[in-house]
Amino acid sequence: MEVWFTEDQTKHLRIGCRVREVLFSGQSPFQKVAVLDTVEFGRMLTLDNVIQTNIKDEFVYHEMITHVGLNTHPDPKKVLVIGGGDGGAVREIVKHKGIEKVVHVEIDQMVIDVAKKFFPELSSGFNDPRVEIVVDDGIKHVKENKGVYDMIIVDSTDPVGPAVGLFSEEFYRSVFEALTGDGLFVAQTESPFFNSELITRVNTTISGIFPVTRLFWAVVPTYPGGYWTFTMGSKKHDPLAVDVDKDKIEALGTKWYSPEVHRTAFVLQPFVKELLPR
Amino acid sequence: MEVWFTEDQTKHLRIGCRVREVLFSGQSPFQKVAVLDTVEFGRMLTLDNVIQTNIKDEFVYHEMITHVGLNTHPDPKKVLVIGGGDGGAVREIVKHKGIEKVVHVEIDQMVIDVAKKFFPELSSGFNDPRVEIVVDDGIKHVKENKGVYDMIIVDSTDPVGPAVGLFSEEFYRSVFEALTGDGLFVAQTESPFFNSELITRVNTTISGIFPVTRLFWAVVPTYPGGYWTFTMGSKKHDPLAVDVDKDKIEALGTKWYSPEVHRTAFVLQPFVKELLPR
Incomplete structure (x- = not known):
């Protein structure tokens, strides 16, 4: 069969x-x-x-949605993850010794349970004492927490169904408010081959709220077209201006991310550059 | 239906x-x-x-299999394309004004006929007076032509069936012989997610023949996993040591390739670096 x-x-x-x-x-x-x-x-x-x-390609997405932002902020201590109930993002975050607290807000208890049972390689970070799992709506959580987080990671599903609100201007404004004075956030923002209008809209919206907006990318074979983008909104730190700590990055033991990849993930091809607001 | x-x-x-x-x-x-x-x-x-x-994603592959090599060699005049009967590679090559001759060796007349009829956007270069189309076996052609080409492009199908010989050591030795004293070649070399053994084998073989061997990559959404590699074997010029001409590249009107992409296409993620010979 x-x-x-x-x-x-x-x-x-x-x-x-x-x-x-x-x-x-x-x-x-x-x-x-x-x-x-x-x-x-x-x-x-x-x-x-x-x-x-x-199991085969998860490393790409989870390394890129976490480490690029964590190495752009000079000293992230408190991090919020919205979505990503599989635990892959949390696993990468707790590799950073300076992190004091990771609040993981996942709306669906079943995803967390399934991750614990079937994906121990991804959910291993759940056992870290710095991690607090909150089963709740991420949109509500950011509204209720102001000036708290050094970094927020929006590890959402596609912009249909429950995740629509995670791509809205109102949500990005709440994210801005939930961050500390020099905080930054990173969200997954789909494919330039198949969701180009979303990339343009999201980057235009975030540019209207955050002083620094940057698109970066990686390849996730099981996502449509492979080419996948992430958008960073930052209150102060610009990933293009930061000197990354080569030794610190190499100590993470990553398979996609590296000091060179940190820099070159922001190099966009002409057809992708055209999607961004001028 | x-x-x-x-x-x-x-x-x-x-x-x-x-x-x-x-x-x-x-x-x-x-x-x-x-x-x-x-x-x-x-x-x-x-x-x-x-x-x-x-039609949608062909630009990525055709720009990358041609321009990276053409802008690594300081003055390519005579170029051989093996395979690639759709014409996309030839179309990109004839954009370079210094090119005097493009010999296009395709084994299958039917592919050329189909390209002319159904893919005018790709086959437009066939009308350029510098282009000579030869319906023949590329392996035979490189054996019969010694010291002729500044650049050879191996635009093959996957390493099964008719294309197997285009991934063999004997063929790479013939390519070396067919090149001028400072010539170079570029071949498509599949995916690190699904064909990692091929990438290791080919790069090891080419390193044994050419003084300079370099792997670079791009994303082709319709190829398995999206992440696609190309391997360059060069007798003299190292793409990592070349100062590319920004104005010349921008004049090509490319959608994937750019001066920055020329450089960063050689930045490999740790899991890809591991596939290469030390």
């Missing part, structure tokens, strides 16, 4: 992965949650039939 | 594209040739059911 998982990456583009076994399938109050053992990528988490992460 | 084209990118990974119309389907002496009008990527060329190129 052949079992395949198929995701509609766009209305007109699909990815298919051969499945050894369906390890978990459930319906939470927010979404369908599934864990598949795929041949090509190992264990894979899907939400509403969209690939979120997998 | 829904019509989908599906490619097995690996034994365990598939890509599917919604098809408006099958524009051409034929069997040449070498392979199955098809042209599909896809909704997401526009017209698409497939050979033996593997995506070769398409």
Whole structure:
């Protein structure tokens, strides 16, 4: 018997992965949650039939959504992660010795439970004493916490369903308020090949709120087209002006991120540059 | 009715594209040739059911397989293209005013005919008076031409079927012989996520023949995993030591390639660096 998982990456583009076994399938109050053992990528988490992460390529996304920002801020102590219930972002954050507190706000308890059970490689950071897991709405959390965080990471699903609000101007304003005086945030912001209008809109909005707005990118093979962007909004520190600490970065033991990648992830191709506000 | 084209990118990974119309389907002496009008990527060329190129993302591959090498050599005059019958590489090469001659050796007449009829945007360079199209085996051609070319581009299909010989040590030795005293060559060399052993083997082999061997990369959304590599073997000029001419590059009107991309395409992530010989 052949079992395949198929995701509609766009209305007109699909990815298919051969499945050894369906390890978990459930319906939470927010979404369908599934864990598949795929041949090509190992264990894979899907939400509403969209690939979120997998054992083979998760390192790219989780290293880039965390370390670029953490190494742009000179001394991040308190970090908020919104979404990302698989734990991959938290695992990378707690590698930084200077971090005193990580608040992880995930709306869906089922995602956390599934991560603990099926993705120990990703959720290992949950056991770090500096980590506090809060099952709540991230939008509400940032509204209720002002001037608290040195860095906020928006590790959201695609801008449909529960995550729509995480791409809104109102949310970015709350994020600004929730940050300390020299805080910064990083959000995943989709593909320039398939979501170019979103990149333009988000970067225009963030530029209207934050003094420094920067787009950077990496390649996540299981996301549509591979080329994936992140947007940083920063109150003070500019990643292009920061001298990164080579030794500190190399000590992180990363597979995608490196001192050189930190710098060159901000080099955009002409067709991507054109998406940004002037 | 829904019509989908599906490619097995690996034994365990598939890509599917919604098809408006099958524009051409034929069997040449070498392979199955098809042209599909896809909704997401526009017209698409497939050979033996593997995506070769398409209107939406072809610029990435064709710009990177040509301009990086052409701007590493200080004065390329005579260039050989092996494969790439769609014409995309030739179109980029003839943008360089200093080029005196482009010999385009494609084994399959049907691919050339299909490119002329269905991909005028790609095959436009075929009309340039400096271009000579030779329908022949590229392996034979490099054996028969010694010390002739300033640059050779190996725009091959995947290393299965007719293209296997284009990834062999014997072929790379013939390429070395076919180049002038300071010539260089660039070949497409697949994905570090799915073909890591090939990248190691090819780079080890080329390092044994050429004084300078360099891996560089770009993102082609329709190739497995997106992250795609190219390998340069050079007799003298090192792309990392060359000061590129910013104005000359910007005049090319490229969408992926740029002066900054020329430099940063050689920045490899730790997991890719590990694939290379020490």
